[in-house]
Structure formats: C-alpha cells, structure tokens
Amino acid sequence: MSIIDKNSKDPLHHQLYKIIRQKILDQEYKEGEIIPSELEMQKKYGISRITVRRTISDLEHDGLVRKIKGKGTIVEPFKSNRDLQIFQSFSGNALKKGERPGSVILENTKKEAPTKVVELLGIQPGDDIYYLKRLRLLNGRIIALNITFIRSDLGFDIEHNDFNEKTSLYDYLEKQGVKLGSANESMESRMPATDVKMDLFLEDNIPIFYKERVTFNTEGLPVEYSETSYIGNKYKYHIHLSKVREEDENV
Structure with a gap:
C-alpha cells in the first residue's frame, strides 16, 4: 500500500504509519537518511499536518525514526527481533518473520581447537575443529559477526564451498544427519574487541x-x-513471561 484510502475504516495515521514503515523495511528510506518533511507528506498524501505529526510521533516511539532539531527526521538502524523461547537458526528466525537473511563468508577452514572450545565441546586437546567465520546480514544490512566451531568427528567433512551467502548452518547439519536437540545460550552487553570492531565496521x-x-x-x-x-543498536530479544503460581512461590 502506497496511497491513503480516505474511505477505509483504518485511521489515516495508521495508514501513513504502515506506508512509511514499509518504505523503511524496503530500504527506500535508508538508515541514517532524512525522510520527507511533514509538509511534503501532507501534500503528497492529501492529509492534515496533525495526522502526519501523529504518524511521525508513533514511528519515533517505535524506534523506526528519530527527530533531530534543525535537521529533520532520520531513519534509525533496523533492529531484528528474536524470541528467546525458540531454539532455531539465524536464517530460520529471519525467514519466519519475513526478513531476508544472508552471510558473507570471511573464513571457512579446519584448525586446532582452542582450549575453551575443547572444554565446551568435550573433545581432546589437539583435536581439530571446523572454523566458520561469517558476517550475518538482514535485508542486506550487516547486523552481526558470527564465529562457529564445529566438531570434526561427526562423520562428514566440511568442504570450503559447502557454505555460501544463503547457507543455514543448522539446515546443513541436519542434512548431514545431525539431529539437533537443544542449546545452552548466554548473553551480555560489552564493548567489542579490536578485531570484532574492524570486522563489523564499527565506530x-x-x-x-x-x-x-x-x-x-x-x-x-x-x-x-x-x-x-x-551491533548493539540493531538487535533485540523478545521474552514471554508467565506469572509464577502462588503455590509455586512458597515451595
């Protein structure tokens, strides 16, 4: 939808909100760019300035744009949303939400496992692992750097050309006969190491x-x-919480 239907039951500011949001998702309005002014949108869509202002206010509240005094309204960095209760791949999560996942393969090789990886995977010191380093993209935008260590005793060899910009690691493992069951995950906010900052082109x-x-x-x-x-301002998590029953609180 790119026009306002004044006969629709959908309020005008809702219609305009969906139009602008879609233009942001489609990157017609790119991250960091200034979107059309209130006056320009008022004339283009034939609606009141009050309606436009309410729409901009709603977009800003939802983190899609930010108003800068004396400059205009700019598009904020896109954030991908992930449900913490669901165990799935980066690609699977993106596709489920109608987004376009992608990768840039920085390294795909076999090397000796670092001590931390030896302990976490329960392998022997000196054992080799498959090392995969990728930039992860959503809708063409870099949002993360992913480094994966895969044990090498699973009954198959990973070749250099097995992974490309569209390959899902979990889909690949499943096709190799690895039946995935669960995962342990930890998260924290931190400042990036120098190499991570360079790979992600961070300031x-x-x-x-x-x-x-x-x-x-x-x-x-x-x-x-x-x-x-x-990248800190491009990702967020969704958690569903249930209230603990009173009888459980007293256990």
Missing part, C-alpha cells in the same frame, strides 16, 4: 550484544559452539 564507543551458544544433538552430544557479536 568507537559502539557496544555489541554478545552471545555464546553450545548446540547439542538429540543424544546430548555438543556438536557446535558459536560466538555472535550483534
């Missing part, structure tokens, strides 16, 4: 949302460990 003083995950197969064997550094 100084931009925090990241750092996540570690160990994924297990259905038999409880840890099959991969990953470290993901999300």
